[in-house]
Amino acid sequence: MDDLMNLQGQGHVRLGSSAGQALTRRDGRLKVTGAATYAADNRPDGLLHAVLATAGIAKGRVTQLDVAAAAAHPGVVKVYTPENAPRLAISPDEKIHPFVWRMETLTDDRVRYAGQPIALVLAETLEAATEGARLLAPRYEAEPHRVTLDDAEPFETDTTVFGRPATHVSGDVEAARSGAAHHVEATVETSQQYHNSIEPHAITARWDGARLEIDTPNQAIGLSKQTFAAFLGIDPSQILLRSPFIGGGFGSKAILYGGQLLAVLAARELGRPVKLVLRRDQMYGPVGHRAPTRQALQIDLDAEGNIAALEHDTVTLTSSFDQFLESASNASHSLYAAPNLRTTHHGRRADVGTPGPMRAPGEAPGSAALEIAMDAAARSAGLDPLEFRLKNYAESDPSTGQPFSSKGLRECYAEAARLFGWAGRPAEPRSLREGRLLKGWGMGTAQFPCPMFQAAAHATLRADGTAVIETSAADMGQGAWTALAQIAADGLGIDLDKVEFRSGHSDLPDAGVAGGSGHTATAGTALFNAGADAVRQLAELATTDPASPLFGAGNAGVTARAGRLWRNDDERSESYEDILARAGLDLVRGEGKGAREGEPERAMFSHGAVFAEVLVDPDLGQVRVSRLIGAFAAGRIVNPRLARSQLLGGMIWGIGMALQEEAVHDARTGRLTNADLAGYHVPVNADVPMIEALTVHEDDPYVNALGIKGVGEIGVTGTVGAIGNAVWHATGVQPARFPIHPESLI
Amino acid sequence: MTPTLNLTINGVPQQIALDDPRATLLDLLRERIGLTGTKKGCDRGQCGACTVLIDGRRMNACLALALSYDGAEITTVEGLATGETLHPVQAAFIAHDGFQCGYCTPGQIMSAVGLIAEGEAGLDPERIREGMSGNLCRCAAYAGITEAVLEATREMTSATGERESA
Numbered sequence: 079m080d081d082l083m084n085l086q087g088q089g090h091v092r093l094g095s096s097a098g099q100a101l102t103r104r105d106g107r108l109k110v111t112g113a114a115t116y117a118a119d120n121r122p123d124g125l126l127h128a129v130l131a132t133a134g135i136a137k138g139r140v141t142q143l144d145v146a147a148a149a150a151h152p153g154v155v156k157v158y159t160p161e162n163a164p165r166l167a168i169s170p171d172e173k174i175h176p177f178v179w180r181m182e183t184l185t186d187d188r189v190r191y192a193g194q195p196i197a198l199v200l201a202e203t204l205e206a207a208t209e210g211a212r213l214l215a216p217r218y219e220a221e222p223h224r225v226t227l228d229d230a231e232p233f234e235t236d237t238t239v240f241g242r243p244a245t246h247v248s249g250d251v252e253a254a255r256s257g258a259a260h261h262v263e264a265t266v267e268t269s270q271q272y273h274n275s276i277e278p279h280a281i282t283a284r285w286d287g288a289r290l291e292i293d294t295p296n297q298a299i300g301l302s303k304q305t306f307a308a309f310l311g312i313d314p315s316q317i318l319l320r321s322p323f324i325g326g327g328f329g330s331k332a333i334l335y336g337g338q339l340l341a342v343l344a345a346r347e348l349g350r351p352v353k354l355v356l357r358r359d360q361m362y363g364p365v366g367h368r369a370p371t372r373q374a375l376q377i378d379l380d381a382e383g384n385i386a387a388l389e390h391d392t393v394t395l396t397s398s399f400d401q402f403l404e405s406a407s408n409a410s411h412s413l414y415a416a417p418n419l420r421t422t423h424h425g426r427r428a429d430v431g432t433p434g435p436m437r438a439p440g441e442a443p444g445s446a447a448l449e450i451a452m453d454a455a456a457r458s459a460g461l462d463p464l465e466f467r468l469k470n471y472a473e474s475d476p477s478t479g480q481p482f483s484s485k486g487l488r489e490c491y492a493e494a495a496r497l498f499g500w501a502g503r504p505a506e507p508r509s510l511r512e513g514r515l516l517k518g519w520g521m522g523t524a525q526f527p528c529p530m531f532q533a534a535a536h537a538t539l540r541a542d543g544t545a546v547i548e549t550s551a552a553d554m555g556q557g558a559w560t561a562l563a564q565i566a567a568d569g570l571g572i573d574l575d576k577v578e579f580r581s582g583h584s585d586l587p588d589a590g591v592a593g594g595s596g597h598t599a600t601a602g603t604a605l606f607n608a609g610a611d612a613v614r615q616l617a618e619l620a621t622t623d624p625a626s627p628l629f630g631a632g633n634a635g636v637t638a639r640a641g642r643l644w645r646n647d648d649e650r651s652e653s654y655e656d657i658l659a660r661a662g663l664d665l666v667r668g669e670g671k672g673a674r675e676g677e678p679e680r681a682m683f684s685h686g687a688v689f690a691e692v693l694v695d696p697d698l699g700q701v702r703v704s705r706l707i708g709a710f711a712a713g714r715i716v717n718p719r720l721a722r723s724q725l726l727g728g729m730i731w732g733i734g735m736a737l738q739e740e741a742v743h744d745a746r747t748g749r750l751t752n753a754d755l756a757g758y759h760v761p762v763n764a765d766v767p768m769i770e771a772l773t774v775h776e777d778d779p780y781v782n783a784l785g786i787k788g789v790g791e792i793g794v795t796g797t798v799g800a801i802g803n804a805v806w807h808a809t810g811v812q813p814a815r816f817p818i819h820p821e822s823l824i
Numbered sequence: 825m826t827p828t829l830n831l832t833i834n835g836v837p838q839q840i841a842l843d844d845p846r847a848t849l850l851d852l853l854r855e856r857i858g859l860t861g862t863k864k865g866c867d868r869g870q871c872g873a874c875t876v877l878i879d880g881r882r883m884n885a886c887l888a889l890a891l892s893y894d895g896a897e898i899t900t901v902e903g904l905a906t907g908e909t910l911h912p913v914q915a916a917f918i919a920h921d922g923f924q925c926g927y928c929t930p931g932q933i934m935s936a937v938g939l940i941a942e943g944e945a946g947l948d949p950e951r952i953r954e955g956m957s958g959n960l961c962r963c964a965a966y967a968g969i970t971e972a973v974l975e976a977t978r979e980m981t982s983a984t985g986e987r988e989s990a
Contacts, residue, residue, distance in 0.1 A: 106918035109926030110910065110933060112861015112901035119860035127855075153844075204855060205846040276865040276873050276962050277927040325863070325927025326962045358866040555924030555963045723921045723965060730964035755870035755960060762957040766966040 095639070096564035096574045097784075100719035104579070105323070105559045114323045117293040118280035118355045125282075126155055128341055128354040129207040131197040131214045132363065133189040136223035136748025137429040140187045140196050140216050147213040148199055153206030156348060157214070158198040160184045164343040167311025170336065171399070174308045176240050177301065177591075179400045179432045181309055182336035182364060183343070189218065190398055191431045192225075192749040193363020198340050200352065223429040223748035227267075227372050230395055230426035238403040238423050238440075246411060248477055249418030254387035258378035260458040266375070266447035267815035268406075269740035270395075271368040273436050274760055277325020278358060279335070279365050283342040284351040290317045290342065295324040297332040299550040300588030305334050310342065322582035324554035324592075329435035330366045331554070332593050337364060362741065362753035366434030369395045371406050371443045375451035383459035385470045388416035390448065393424045397432040401425070404433070409444025409795070411477035412681055413525050414452070414470045419477060429748060435593065437731055438791040441526055442798065446735065446816055449522035449799020454812060462505065463521050463803065464495060475681035483678075483780035486711025487523070487685040490774055494709035495521075497770070498689035507810035515693040517704075518808025524686030524710065524796030528787045529596040530603070533672040534587035537570055537608035539616065540665045543641050543655045544576045547608065551581045551601045552592035556790050557720035558601070564716055565602040565784065569609025569670075571638025572654070590672075595684070595788025598716060600672040603782055607670025613638045615666040620657045627652050672782075680780050684787040686710035688729065688796040692804040699820030701805055703733050706769045706797070711776040713787030718773070721789045725771035728793020734761045735794065736801035737817050829894050833857065834903025842890060849893060850874045850885035853900060861901040861930045865960070872959035875931035875938070876900050882938030901930035904937065912979045913937050916972035924963035935959045936973045940980055947977060 108114040133140070140160075148157045158164070163184035168174075170181040182195050189196070197214055201207035224230045238244050255261065281294040290312070296302045299321055307314040324331055337354055345352040356365070371394045378387040390410040394403050407421035438445075456466035468491065474481050495501065503519050504510065510517035535549035547566040551558040559579060567574040580586060589601040617636050620628040620643055627650040628636055634647035644651040658666065691705035708729055715721045738759040742751045752758045771793065778785045802813040809823050829840045833853075840856070850867075853859045853876070865873030867886045874885040877899035904911035913936045916922070923929040935956060945951035952973045953966070961969065 102918050102921070105926070106923075107910070109923055109929050110901075110914040110917050111905055112859075112930045114926050115860070116863070116927060118864070119854070121855065121858060121860075203844050203847075204851055205844045209846075274962055275925070275927070276871055276960060277863070277925070278865070323927075324925060326925045328962070355864070358868065358870075553925075555926065557924070719921050723924055723963075723968060726967050727924060727964040730966065754868065755866050756868075760960060760962060761964060761966070762960060763953040763966045763969060764957040766953065766964070769967055 096567040097716045099564065099717065101560060101564065101717055102719065103557060103560050104563060116277055116323050116325050117282055117295050118353065120282040120293045122282065122284050122351040124350045126200045126348060126350050126352050127204040127207045128198055128200045128344060128352050129211040130195045130337055130360060131199065131211045131216065132360055133192055133194040133196050134216065134749065135189055135218045135220045136192045136225055138189050138218050138220040140189060141219050142217040143197055143214045148210040151206060151210045151213055153202040154199060154210040155202065156200045157210065158184055158344065160187050164347045166309045166339060168309060174305065177333055178305060179333060181339055183340050191363055191429050193360060193431060195337055195364060198344060200344055200348065225428050225430055225743045225748045227370055227393060227395060227426060230428040233425045233427060235425050238405040239401065242405055244423040246419065246421045246477060251387045251389055251418045251420045254418040255378045258386045259381040260379040262377045262451065262455045262458050264375045264451035264454050265814060266373050266450050268371045268443040268446060269817060270370045271436060271735065271739045272362055272741060272758060273328040273330035273366065274361065274755065274758065275326025275328060275330060278356045278361060279331065280355040281338045281341045282351065282353045283345040285346050288316055292317065292319045292342065294319065294321060294338055295327065295331050296321040297324065297327045297552045297554060297593055298591035299552055299584050301591065302334055303584040306342065309339055317584065319584040320582065321552055324552060327554035328437045329439060329593060332591060333366065333434055335364050358755060359753045362750050363431040366432065366436065368436040368439065369404050369433035371404050373406055373447040375447055377451055377455040379455060379459050383461050383466060383469055385414055385416045387418040388414065389420045391422045393426060395426050395428045395430065395433065397430055398427050400432040402433045404443055405440035406444035406447065409441050409448050412475045412683060413448065413472060413523060415472040416476045438526065438794040441791065442735060442794045445795035446798035446802065449796065450802050450813060453803045453806065464491060464500060467523055478681060480679065480681045483680040483682045484713065484776050484778035485685055486774045486776040490685055490687040490709040490711050493772060493774055494687040494689050494707050498707045500689060507807050512693055516696050516808040518692050518694065518804040518806065520800045520803025520807055521687065521689045522796035522799030522803065524688055524708065524792050526595055526684050526788065526792035526795055528599065528682040528684060528781050529594045530672065530674040530782060531590035531596055531600045533590040533601040533604035535601065535604035535608040535670050536587055536667060537566060537605065537612045538665050538667045539570060539612045539654055541655060541658045543653065544578065545570050545572055546578045546580060547605055548580045548586045549589040549601055549605055550584055550586040551589040551597065553582065554592060556724055557717060558592065558597065561598055561716045561720055562602055562605055566605035566609055569606035571613055572641045595790040599782050599786040599788060602786055603672030603784055604670045606784060607672065608668045611670055612666050612668030615668065616654060616657050617643055619661045620652055623660060625660060626657065674782065682781045684710065684712040684792045686792055686796055688800040690800040690804040692801060692808055694805065694808040694823060697824065699823035701737055701818060703801060704767045706767060708771045708793065709774055710771065710789065710792060711774045712789050712792065713776050713778045713781055714785040715773050716786060721773060722771050724789045725793045726769055728791060729769060729771060729797045730761050730766055731794045732797025732801065733765060735816055736798045740817050827891060829890060831893065832897045834899060845891055847890045848886055849888040849890045852890040853885060859900050859902055863927055863930055865928065872935060873928045873931040875934040875959060877934060877938055880941065882935050901933055913976040916976040920968040920972040920975065921965065922968035922972035923965050928959060928961045932959045932961065932969055936976065939973065940977050947974060949974065
């Protein structure tokens with residue numbers, strides 16, 4: 079038994095044959111040839127096309143729908159309204175788990191937000207369904223609405239979302255403030271933002287008797303199968319949910335919305351497959367968004383510039399019927415050494431769709447405000463922004479006192495500052511120019527937590543030396559098809575080329591959610607453990623077989639590498655094929671789980687430093703980012719090529735949040751004025767300057783056995799504040815809101 | 825009456841009985857012919873995911889009424905590779921990780937093929953960024969896209985040069 083334990087104990091050492099290599103994507107060929115199949119690409123025989131009609135007011139009732147006109151349109155097969163829509167098995171407001179909002183499924187004539195589904199039209203062609211939905215020509219009885227932070231209904235709450243406390247207090251903020259040398263206040267607002275994955279939300283649903291097949295892009299395949307089953311009143315084993323490729327999720331495809339259930343119900347009632355794809359404008363309502371925030375920060379410093387107290391308050395919006403509050407103030411919990419700390423959140427209810435997690439939820443707006451306040455504090459202390467942050471470097475998590483599992487932030491500051499050329503930055507604003515443009519340099523610190531969820535996986539070694547690995551991972555572009563296979567290959571001790579990866583559907587072991595930057599760590603751990611379990615079984619076969627060269631390997635044990643088991647006490651080895659052949663087995667199958675055991679005793683975060691250069695037109699106030707450089711410490715990097723892409727993508731999201739992205743309400747109707755990609759600006763290629771993301775080496779023996787943190791969301795944090803601080807440096811104007819409007823700078 | 829449309833799609837002449845005159849070229853390709861490589865992102869010419877080549881020019885297929893392109897030659901992402909050999913732009917997108925989720929990728933690639941053929945951007949990264957800005961990538965793989973277009977331009981230019989000098 080000793081040698082087997084020894085083998086398992088070497089798992090950590092073995093990781094690295096595939097993991098750590100900058101391989102290109104295993105799904106790359108499918109994606110560049112158009113062969114990768116997304117949900118809306120499915121065309122089962124007998125398909126009906128479904129189009130939603132959505133509300134054009136923010137609050138009130140639908141008083142009239144011209145169902146006759148829609149139904150009479152050639153090709154239209156069915157029109158569902160609250161009068162005749164098929165019903166869910168349970169209440170649409172049932173909270174079967176924390177990740178479910180109201181399932182808007184045409185249960186009544188109320189309008190709770192603009193863009194809410196009010197009818198569903200099914201037709202033989204997409205054109206007929208589209209025209210049918212238009213012909214409904216809804217009439218409304220509108221009621222006064224509230225859609226912004228200014229007019230929404232305040233409420234107090236103990237939790238923000240998913241049970242997170244709304245308030246945290248450590249130390250004594252008032253006492254510290256009374257003795258402080260400097261007191262700095264900053265208020266920062268952030269905008270209402272939309273995920274805007276380029277793939278619209280889509281579902282193709284097909285019933286085969288009692289069996290339901292669903293193709294829909296989904297970030298939490300196992301959980302969503304359970305959710306569908308509960309709302310449909312069927313056994314989860316009757317559902318096959320496929321999501322092999324997700325055309326961008328960013329959080330909006332983690333939580334199901336009512337339209338997906340409506341399509342499934344329609345397919346059941348009509349006895350034909352149904353495809354529903356949201357129009358672009360319909361993605362601005364029912365499928366989540368990042369709520370606007372109004373944040374107030376107070377930082378008190380002693381005479382040397384050390385933080386004595388930090389206070390961070392957030393006011394943010396949720397819908398009238400569900401609660402998701404951006405936990406923005408929590409961004410101040412664990413970043414800087416604040417011995418006295420108070421964070422608070424206040425909710426407001428508005429007639430909007432329920433917000434939801436959007437890439438770095440809470441952290442992104444919270445970091446943006448915190449970094450602006452930190453630069454204001456640095457100025458009051460007369461310190462360079464980087465020097466001030468180093469002075470207030472947290473050696474342990476100030477909110478809990480826990481040590482960090484690892485923290486390579488100093489290296490990030492040093493590397494990114496060196497590459498950027500930060501040294502010698504003049505302290506005064508408006509001191510750099512490029513031609514007639516004002517030039518500014520700013521920085522921010524990036525931080526994101528390292529959660530783990532629950533995942534399970536199988537790994538099967540076959541008689542021919544190849545392997546099958548199985549887990550229902552979700553690849554929304556982060557690279558699960560590639561990075562997870564790399565980890566699994568190392569767990570099995572074989573070449574990646576010999577690994578067949580079955581993933582992306584719900585008949586496989588549950589890989590948990592692709593969210594919170596925890597998917598690679600969680601599903602990767604499950605796959606690695608499954609591989610180790612298979613290898614352990616092989617080792618048991620070989621070391622107890624007198625005919626094997628590994629017989630009696632004893633306490634020294636064996637090591638798995640390149641498809642063979644090697645004795646640790648001499649040079650002998652045996653191939654997996656030979657071990658299985660002699661044992662007369664076709665395969666050995668390992669099982670593994672990925673999860674964090676017990677309550678963590680250390681604070682676990684990825685960190686980074688982002689430096690930005692902006693050019694500002696002094697006459698027009700137009701801001702362009704001209705250079706953006708980030709360095710990140712994110713534990714073991716499984717695939718440097720894909721990790722860089724994730725980090726760059728997050729940083730570019732930071733450009734969007736700092737300078738572009740903002741949904742604007744029409745005060746009269748409560749509708750958005752810019753619910754499309756022409757009016758809602760996201761960064762385009764020409765907005766992206768010279769940009770680089772690098773990673774610093776970081777070993778973390780605590781975060782999980784593989785030492786993997788996360789890279790998917792951290793790039794947004796730090797970047798928004800860095801750009802805002804660069805704008806101050808260029809103009810002398812401290813941003814009071816994001817996105818920064820040109821008129822605020824002239 | 826069912827109108828008939830003659831299109832050459834990826835080199836293959838096709839006669840298509842169009843069941844609905846309202847169909848866009850995008851919905852014709854995706855829902856009728858089954859060429860689903862071309863993607864719908866916004867259906868109003870704002871994202872570029874549906875970019876195809878029509879008679880050699882890059883166009884948003886969602887804004888093209890199918891009936892008005894009788895006789896046209898259409899190239900989609902499915903028509904770029906030669907057998908197992910990828911088009912240089914496709915290969916460069918993989919090498920430079922010019923995509924993440926892959927949904928905008930067919931449009932990006934067709935746009936890049938069109939841009940290189942236009943010959944306006946050459947090897948100037950700034951002009952490539954500008955010329956590719958009609959194609960949104962929400963994963964923001966822009967750095968990789970620009971690198972891929974640069975590399976493909978170099979490769980295609982040198983290949984053309986070799987042919988000419990031969």
